[in-house]
Every structure is written in C-alpha cells, then in structure tokens.
Amino acid sequence: EPEVTQTPSHQVTQMGQEVILRCVPISNHLYFYWYRQILGQKVEFLVSFYNNEISEKSEIFDDQFSVERPDGSNFTLKIRSTKLEDSAMYFCASSPPPGQKETQYFGPGTRLLVL
Template sequence: EPEVTQTPSHQVTQMGQEVILRCVPISNHLYFYWYRQILGQKVEFLVSFYNNEISEKSEIFDDQFSVERPDGSNFTLKIRSTKLEDSAMYFCASSLLRGGDNEQFFGPGTRLTVL
C-alpha cells in the first residue's frame, strides 16, 4: 500500500540552526501539507502546497518557515533559525484531490528537538 515517508525520524538541533525536514508523498498525489503536533497537544496545520506554490498557510507559518518541492518526489519543510518552541512532531501529508473533503494521508512524522 502506498504511504507517505518522512526523514529523519528524529532531528536534534541547536537553537538558531537551520533544519530541513524531508517527505516523500504518495506518488500520484498532487496536494501536500505540513502539520505539527507539540507534545500532548492537537495536530496543527502549517501549510498546503500545490503546483509548486503555497496554497494556504497558517499563522504559525511565518518567515522562518519555507517549503519546497525540489524534484518530482520530495517535499521539504525548512526552518531557518530554530527556536525552542519549534520542538514538535512534524507531519507531512498528501492527498490526491484538492479540498478539505479529500482524504489526507499522513506520514510517520519527524520529531524535532531544539536545544
């Protein structure tokens, strides 16, 4: 069964450093998302991406964040200068069709720890 994959599974970084989280969405999916989950809290939307453009972003997704689809398979989330409060699980998701009424498939997540 096709699945979303994410690397690394765990990333530890120093405050102020840049990190890049990587995702490989399901191959025929066209819409891509990043969510995050701070420990013990709900899953929060960060950004959606389609046709090499950001479709929507949340108030969390400030200038420190960027997304990119550098090739036909990878989808990345970059945090330029990490803060302690960026420590969270980051989930990539993809969907075949657009719209909130289409199933989003989530990856296993990357645990980011900022020291």
C-alpha cells in the same frame, strides 16, 4: 499500499540552526501539507502546497518557515534559525487531486528537538 514517508524520524538541533525536514508524498498525489504537534497538544496545520506554490498557510507559518518541492518526489519543510518552541512532531501529508475523495494521508512524522 502506498505510504507517505518522512526523514529523518528524529532530529536534534541547536537553537538558531537551520533544519530541513523531508517528505516523500504518495506518488500520484498533488496536494502536500505540513502539520506539527507540540508534545501534549493538538495537531496544527502549517501549510498546504499545490502546483508548486503555497495554497494556504496558518499564522504559525511565518518567515522562519519555507517549503519546497525540489524534484518530482520530495517535499521539504525548512525551518531557519530554530527556536526552542519549534520542538514538536512534524507531520507531512498528501492527498489526491480534488474530486477524488480528498483524504489526507499522513507520514510517520519527524520528531524535532531544539536545544
């Protein structure tokens, strides 16, 4: 069964550094998402992406964050100038086109630790 994959599985960075989290969505999916889960808290929506542009974003997704689909397979989340409170598990998800039972399939996550 096809899966969403994410790299790296763990990332440790210094405060103020930039990080790029990578995701490979399921190949025929057209919608892509990023979520995060701070330790002990619930999963929070960050952003959705369709047709090479952001379709919706939450209040968490400020100018520090950006997303990109640089090629036909990868979907990246860039965090500029990381802060301590960015430490979390970041999940990528993808879903098929609308009308095809829009289940979002989640990747295994990248655990980001900002020191």
